[in-house]
Amino acid sequence: xxxxxxxxxxxxxxxxxxxxxxxxxxxxxxxxxxxxxxxxxxxxxxxxxxxxxxxxxxxxxxxxxxxxxxxxxxxxxxxxxxxxxxxxxxxxxxxxxxxxxxxxxxxxxxxxxxxxxxxxxxxxxxxxxxxxxxxxxxxxxxxxxxxxxxxxxxxxxxxxxxxxxxxxxxxxxxxxxxxxxxxxxxxxxxxxxxxxxxxxxxxxxxxxxxxxxxxxxxxxxxxxxx
Numbered sequence: 666x667x668x669x670x671x672x673x674x675x676x677x678x679x680x681x682x683x684x685x686x687x688x689x690x691x692x693x694x695x696x697x698x699x700x701x702x703x704x705x706x707x708x709x710x711x712x713x714x715x716x717x718x719x720x721x722x723x724x725x726x727x728x729x730x731x732x733x734x735x736x737x738x739x740x741x742x743x744x745x746x747x748x749x750x751x752x753x754x755x756x757x758x759x760x761x762x763x764x765x766x767x768x769x770x771x772x773x774x775x776x777x778x779x780x781x782x783x784x785x786x787x788x789x790x791x792x793x794x795x796x797x798x799x800x801x802x803x804x805x806x807x808x809x810x811x812x813x814x815x816x817x818x819x820x821x822x823x824x825x826x827x828x829x830x831x832x833x834x835x836x837x838x839x840x841x842x843x844x845x846x847x848x849x850x851x852x853x854x855x856x857x858x859x860x861x862x863x864x865x866x867x868x869x870x871x872x873x874x875x876x877x878x879x880x881x882x883x884x885x886x887x888x889x890x891x
Contacts, residue, residue, distance in 0.1 A: 687770035689849070695773050698789035700748045705789070705796040707803060708733055709741045713750055713768055714800075718854075718865070721757040721765040742766050804867050823866070829875070833884070837872060844870050 687693040695701055704710065711731045716722055722730075724739040731738065745751045746766070754767035775790050776782070812820060832840065848868055853859045 687772060689772045689852070692772040692774040693770050695775055695790075695793075696786065697748075698783075698785045700750075701775075701786075701789035701793045703744055703748045704750065705793040706741065707796060707800045708737070709745055709750075710797060710800045711803075712738060712741055713745060713771070716751060716766060716768040717771040721754040721767040723763055723765050727766075801867070801869055819864075830872075841870075841872060 685691065704713070708731050712727050715727060715730045719730075723735075724742055725735040727733075727738040727742070728735045733741075742751060746753070750768065750770050751766045752769050754765045757765045757767070775793065777790060777794070778787075808815075808823070815823075830837075830840070848870070853863065
């Protein structure tokens with residue numbers, strides 16, 4: 666599972682080193698339940714997404730995006746900074762009175778349901794995934810509330826696409842990699858790489874095993890037929 670989106674940065678300011686953990690090329694594996702719980706808040710996820718996609722911002726600028734007061738955003742930014750998700754970026758300040766923040770970790774992954782995983786890690790991971798789902802639903806609801814205002818081309822090509830697949834674990838891994846590569850082609854964080862008229866679209870790929878894990882593996886021979 667991967668969370669939130671990668672950064673675009675502001676013109677003239679390079680993004681994070683692609684080789685560093687926490688980038689789209691090298692997502693940071695979250696194993697510390699304290700980090701998971703620190704991020705497990707819809708406003709904090711929204712703030713981190715904003716800093717990642719739109720570049721360094723002050724608490725006041727974040728407040729305008731997430732719908733909270735500047736003091737509340739300042740609190741959430743400090744909480745995110747405590748666990749290394751963001752840091753102050755005074756070099757981007759317009760003057761000495763500003764305190765911009767920038768994203769440090771913008772791509773993460775979780776290991777869900779690993780055998781022997783400590784209960785605290787499992788509970789924090791579940792809390793974070795549930796919070797992410799809440800945030801995704803907020804983005805979807807915001808679109809649906811104003812869907813009639815969007816041009817027909819955007820309405821016609823947005824929304825759900827549901828299907829059922831019958832694959833092996835290896836084929837599922839191949840499918841996931843192919844889908845991720847296709848989405849990455851259109852990420853185009855550098856505005857210069859975008860097609861004229863390109864706008865931001867939220868994409869979510871969710872592949873969920875839909876079978877009982879206690880069922881016999883169909884690839885294994887039936888013991889009664891040996």
